[in-house]
Amino acid sequence: MSDYKYQSGFGSHFSSEDNRCPGALPKGQNSPQVCPYGLYAEQLSGSAFTAPRTENTRTWLYRIRPSVVHEPFKRYDVSKNLTHNWDEQYPNPNQMRWKPFDMPKETEKYDFTQGLHTICGAGNPRDRHGLAIHVYTCNVSMIDSAFYNSDGDFLIVPQCGVLDITTEFGKMKVKPNEICVIQQGMRFNVKIEGPSRGYILEVYNNHFKLPDLGPIGANGLANPRDFETPTAWFEDKNVEDYKIISKFQGMLFVGKQDHSPFDVVAWHGNYVPFKYDLQKFMVINTVSFDHCDPSIFTVLTCPSHRPGTAIADFVIFPPRWSVQEHTFRPPYYHRNCMSEFMGLILGKYEAKEDGFMPGGASLHSIMTPHGPDVNCFEGASNAILKPERVADGTQAFMFESSLSMAVTKWGEETCQKLDASYYKCWQNLKKHFSMNK
Structure with missing residues (x-):
């Protein structure tokens, strides 16, 4: 089974089911009285129910257990540098440049969640308005844990190291010079093959979409057919103290459950994670x-x-x-x-x-x-x-x-x-003005 399935359009309706359970997608309706294989039907909504059809996003998940089966969430202060407090520093209008951000030391063990660091941003996730820019630096894989973001979408840009991402929709392997988008509410786990570093753009307001092309016409920039979504993959696995980590109003919380959350056997809808190879632009x-x-x-x-x-x-x-x-x-x-x-x-x-x-x-x-x-x-x-x-x-x-x-x-x-000497790269620009030219 290949990791990905090419789709004919970006933002159109997708569907997938694991080959091990053919016919897992119900026929004729989204939530029948009894789902095939004894699965539970669960809808993940990325927009208001009453949003216009062109903006309405949701996906139906057919899973072994509904995602509500977990213990209460508690505070989880595992990432000290993840924040949305934009008032902790005095404003700085200067040009800023950072040297490469440090990887964790060999004596330190940081997974993707623990390795999140916020550089800058604006707005407030409570108001559903704004954005944040983070870097991640990690050197171990997430073990028996999954992360989801209640505040917005993550656009992840790997710079060093391959990310092997498992989502409720299936698996994605994302390399440097590729990107992936994991939209609001989608649970995922990140495994790595070595020390990894990259950038994250988080948006609170809306979801990412392709830009309008206007006079460019029908072709150009990123082609919808080059975006890839996972094919369904699931695991029916009991795990003692599996951690579900939630980013909610800018803070992290953890709830425990006794099974893997990646138990979605089939799904269909237009609210999905996706990846894109930047070389295809x-x-x-x-x-x-x-x-x-x-x-x-x-x-x-x-x-x-x-x-x-x-x-x-x-x-x-x-x-x-x-x-x-x-x-x-x-x-x-x-x-x-x-x-x-x-x-x-x-x-x-x-x-x-x-x-x-x-x-x-x-x-x-x-x-x-x-x-x-x-x-x-x-x-x-x-x-x-x-x-x-x-x-x-x-x-x-x-x-x-x-x-x-x-x-x-x-x-x-x-x-x-922060490179304090960045401003110097412009200081030797010469005056070329002459009234005689």
């Missing part, structure tokens, strides 16, 4: 002159209620051809009404080849100026413009948001990875 770019806005590189978006304005966009800068004429080809200097958090999965970012390293990050806050460093500016200004490949062997990405994000104490102080 179809780049759109100029073939005449000028530098297009980075929005042409948007893979997924979480829209706000303001048209064309996102709570968060996930944007990548993949390998591509650059052919513009009479154009400064790297990103231009700019100030933005959006917050821009960047990470680097591999290689060297085209606009800053020194200092910005895989496993590190940068944050350029709302209206904080930024742009290419001195070497990039001088090189691009004097280059002979001919068609050339850009960013080969590299994958940089951006979490962009309309919200003004605050940096946590861990991000600004505790992690000790």
Whole structure:
């Protein structure tokens, strides 16, 4: 049985059942009086029941035991650096860059849940408005435990190490240069093959969707058929003190049960976890002159209620051809009404080849100026413009948001990875102005 099943459309209706139990999906209705194989019917809703049909998301799960079979939840202070307290630090409008975040030491044992660290964010999960950006660093697998997020969706970007993720819907193996989205309420377990590190974009408002293409037309950017969802897989397994870890209103809680939660034999619906290979992104770019806005590189978006304005966009800068004429080809200097958090999965970012390293990050806050460093500016200004490949062997990405994000104490102080000399990369930009030119 393959781990994944290609689907014909993104956001359409999916269905899956484990080959060991053919016919597990009920025929003709969602919740019959008695389900096949003596299963329980359970619905997982990702939207209000009365949401418009185009936005209504839910999936029916047919499982050995309903998920309600667990002991009461109790506080679980296992991740000291997971927070949504955006007032613990004084605001900082400066350009910020982090060196690669540390992996756990060999003497420390951290699984995915224990290795969550919040860097920055805005809003409040209680109000269902905002976002948070985390990194995870872990060196052991989750054992007899599952995690779910009551607050929002997780978009996970592995940078180092392969994640073997088991969900209620089946299994997903996610490698660096791939992403996965585990939506609100979905239980999952993460096993690793070695020390692992990556980035997480969490959104509270809505779910991630493909951006509208507008004048681009029917094709381009991320193709719906390239998104993959798990095929059904289940385990009927009794486990003493299996831990169910819940992220609820920004805090962690744990409830125990005596069996694996991954006992879903069949499912159908349009509310599912999914993964995507970033190498399949179809780049759109100029073939005449000028530098297009980075929005042409948007893979997924979480829209706000303001048209064309996102709570968060996930944007990548993949390998591509650059052919513009009479154009400064790297990103231009700019100030933005959006917050821009960047990470680097591999290689060297085209606009800053020194200092910005895989496993590190940068944050350029709302209206904080930024742009290419001195070497990039001088090189691009004097280059002979001919068609050339850009960013080969590299994958940089951006979490962009309309919200003004605050940096946590861990991000600004505790992690000790903030690069205090970042501002110096622009200090030697020369004055070229002359009245005679």
